[in-house]
Amino acid sequence: MRVGVVTFPGSLDDVDAQRAVRLAGADAVPLWHGDHDLKGVDAVVLPGGFSYGDYLRCGAIARFAPVMTEVVAAARGGMPVLGICNGFQILCESHLLPGALIRNDHRKFGCLDQTVRIENNSTAWTTAYAAGQEVTIVLKNGEGSFVADQHTLDLLEGEGRVVARYVGANPNGSQRAIAGVTNEAGNVVGLMPHPEHAVEDLCGPGTDGLGFFTSAIVALQNA
Amino acid sequence: MVSSSTDTAPDVRLDTVAVAGTDPERDQPWAALGLKADEYARIREILGRRPTSSELAMYSVMWSEHCSYKSSKVHLAQFSEIPQVTRAGKMLAGIGENAGVIDIGQGYAVTFKVESHNHPSYVEPYQGAATGVGGIVRDILAMGARPVAVMDPLRFGPLDAPDTHRVMPGIVAGVGGYGNCLGLPNIGGEVVFDATYAGNPLVNALCVGVLRHEDLHLAKASGVGNQVILYGARTGGDGIGGVSVLASETFDQSADGSSGPAKRPSVQVGDPFMEKLLIECTLELFAAGIVAGIQDLGGAGLSCATSELASAGDGGMHVELDRVPLRDSTLAPEEILMSESQERMMAVVEPADVAAFLAICEKWEVDATVIGEVTDGDHLQIDWHGERVVDVPPRSVAHDGPTYHRPFARPADQDDLQADGAERLARPATGDELRETLLRLVASPNLCDKSWVTDQYDRYVQGNTVLAQPSDSGMVRVDTDTNLGVAVSTDCNGRFARLDPYAGAQLALAESYRNVSTGGATPMAISDCLNFGSPEDPAVMWQFAEACRGLKDACIELGIPVTGGNVSLYNQTGETAILPTPVVAVLGVIEDVTRRTPTGFAATGDRVLLLGETREELSGSEWAHVVHDHLGGLPPQVDLAAERALSELLVAATGVVSSAHDVSDGGLAQTLAESCLRHGVGVRVDLSEVAGGDEFVALFSESAARVVVSVSPEDEERLFELAAEHGVPITSLGETRGDALEVTGAFGVPLEELRTAWTLTLPAAMA
DSSP states (O other), X not given: OEEEEEEOTTBOSHHHHHHHHHHTTSXXXXXXXXXXXXXXXXXXXEOOBOGGGGOSSTTTTGGGSHHHHHHHHHHHTTOOEEEETHHHHHHHHTTSSOSEEEOOTTOSOEEEEEEEEXXXXXXXXXXXXXXXXXXXXXXXXXXXXXXXXXXHHHHHHHTTOEEEEEOSSOSSOOGGGXXXXXXXXXXXXXXXXXXXXXXXXXXXXXXXTHHHHHHHXXXXXXX | OOOOOOSSSOOOSSOOHHHHHHSTTOOXXXXXXXXXXXXXXXXXXXXXXXXXXXXHHHHHHHTSHHHHOTTTHHHHGGGGGSOSEETTEEOSBOBTBSSOEEEEETTEEEEEEEEEOHHHHHHSXXXXXXXXHHHHHHHHHTTTOEEEEEEEEEEESOTTXXXXXHHHHHHHHHHHHHHHHHTOOEEEEEEEEOGGGTTOOEEEEEEEEEEXXXXXXXXXXXXXXXXXXEEESOBOSTTTTIIIIITTSXXXXXXXXXXXXXXXXXXXXXXXXXXXXXXXHHHHHHHHTOOSEEEEEBTBHHHHHHHHHHHHTTSEEEEEGGGSOBSSTTOXXXXXXXXXXXXXXXXXXXXXXXXXXXXXXXXXXXXXXXXXXXXXXXXEEEEETTEEEEEEOHHHHHTXXXXXXXXXXXXXXXXXXXXXXXXXXXXXXXXXXXXXXXXXXXXXXXXXXXXXHHTTSOOOTTSOEEEOTTSSSEEEESOTTTOOEEEEEEXXXXXXXXXXXXXXXXXXXXXXXXXXXXXXXXXXXXXXXXXXXXXXXXXXXXXXXXXXXXXXXXXXXXXXXXXXXXXXXXXXXXXXXXXXXXXXXXEEEESOGGGOOOSSOOSTTOEXXXXXXXXXXXXXXXXXXXXXOOXXXXXOOOOHHHHHHHHHHHHHTBTTEEEEEEOOTTHHHHXXXXXXXXXXXXXXXXXXXXXXXXXXXXXHOOOSSOEEEEEOGGGHHHHHHHHHHHTOOEEEEEEEOTTEEEETTTEEEEHHHHHHHHHHHHHHHHO
């Protein structure tokens, strides 16, 4: 199983995402923003960071990177795609996911161990979890407040497309405490918190994040 | 720099070497550039003529206090008496390089350094702090290392002072905004408040980098015909004179901040995205093996990079300055030479490798321009559109700056200060009073929870963070296969250094050394950032001299070298200097990070013990500071033999103890509180065997060389054996239990009450 991890100029958590993929049992394949080539991978992770320095608007420039043409086409064809933090922002800018991420309501960057509840365990990236399971992973962002219009929010809730929700105090002002959403088909998931920082007991708050990556591998094996 | 011209006069707008010959007595703005009359005379003597305006610009920045260490170097020289070896052998690069490099085994080497960015951060907090991070990261990168972690020791005026509310949020956001965007975990540091730092905030920045032995790169330009390439950001008008008029003077009118805005153009503006590209691009250039020499551009910009590279090589370099890519096309050559625009590097490359070099830069979308070459002469020659504007021996700029033997004298009030010990202060007598004292101290600015600051930093990126704040030290994994790792801590208690700068500097080193050991790492080397007031004050110079002497003696006794560091002087407002603040960073090595000792009680039922001896040492303590606003007496006794024995015990006890936490600011009371609050595990202790049974002294004395450990009952005997082998006093305190901090026979505090007191202070002040 081959999972691609895209590096944009300014990507930071690409090595972490590659490590998480390997720990989950797949081969991690580095993909370069400037290439029109997915190198035959079976799934793609868009990692966290500050692609293009977050200039203009988070994810707004990365969405035009050559590799995104291929990622968007593959996602529409059903390939599992996970966007983490900046990757989530890029997926929203690419219109693969609804809504947008704006500056935290407290106006500061925040890095904390965050508990989220898995609301939908039937996406390509969440089958390893039980519905309603609470997991602790890392949240770190300056612009992580999820917003959408009321109609879209109601639609997401009604169709079960809220993948994860913050537990406890809302850490960034996200509407309805939404931490992650999926597309209609369930193959594309955007997450503001970072599961790739919770895959080893040694570094980070436990191993609760590993399930996101093992889920995709299982989904691909069963496909 | 611009003179009026008449119809008959030659064009003097460009001051060239030729013009200097025809117009030898022109008035030059040496004083406005921060030079002294004798320094200007010395430049004329070196050159045998007046300098051109470009040469004057170069000398003014390179001979500044910040770059030349002219007041401090006679004292720093004694660090050369410290053997340049660690437990792992000879240092791979020592003081004088961008950063020292030490062997950590398995073919790996580590480089680390701590630097100041104090003055810019007062004038423009966000950019000052941000570019402080950027500068130290490029220093580490220039050694051939991949930066793997940063830390920031920060010091501010009183938490309730209005200017602290301007300075602190900006500095914290700047550290986070820049470091987070580089993908470097911030794993520790300090946040300290004291009245003397009002108007003189201290922003020190540390970076650690890792490299393979064979990848070490040194800053030198040798090999005639090799090309000099400037790459990274374009050069702009920011940061002109940052090292001279900004970093090397006090702010005389700055009590109300009024001189700040006027100096703001001397502060650089950072672009962390550019720096991230520069890091990845530079590491790829190293991997390709096409870098013959490299230097980062920081303080003094091109003046520093060209003169240092040339003087470290064969001496000759020719630069065509008009080739430098500019953000502002109106910049004059003097300004280009002085600009401290960030995110720039200079490399020396063999002609055959230039095409490959430029291709890698293009891949990373980094501008790169050949601006000169190494020559067989012994002068640094710089041309501007074909006319020679600089022709100097590079060593005279980079290394032959003035040396001052400034007068220093023990301050007249030092005896009175030391005679006024904390013994006379009123103490809490009853259990209830001890309880109130504990709650007041944990809520005080220096002892309270610092999450408001550290939660703004990414501590997880790169996935190798084993320990981070609020642990005693930060620890990162270096090799995922072998689990080799390094740990770093920075410490300094400025009040102790005020009471006795010799002992205070040693206590800073001892605490940092102990903190690294607490996690289970073996201390290997130190870097220091010496922050002091004006060197023109003999009392300050005495503090500086004493601190240097103390550090040298302690390094020799502990057997650890100084790998490098930085001096920041003129941290002074009017007559009031900051507390002498010799921040010491210690780097340690741990062969297997999975055996690290965490901070904080993890489970109930563990035995809790105190390692080390508690004396009645309250002078300079947080208790005296918070409760009595008192500073006087003598600091705690320094016992480096005890520190060393304790350190070796802690390393031997990894895997035996379940947690360990250093006892320092706030004493045993603070250590117990923090150990409980980390995971919400309570403790009951009996202090009758500590400090002769005086519970107040036991709780609040700040005796050094002490650590609290917890151990499972079955491992307790083994711990006693190890302590006996190492000759470290060990005292049973009690056991972890319940959800309160209880001192038998005195008081108890529910952890929730303790946590509320500890956590509310910073958020409430910054709300």
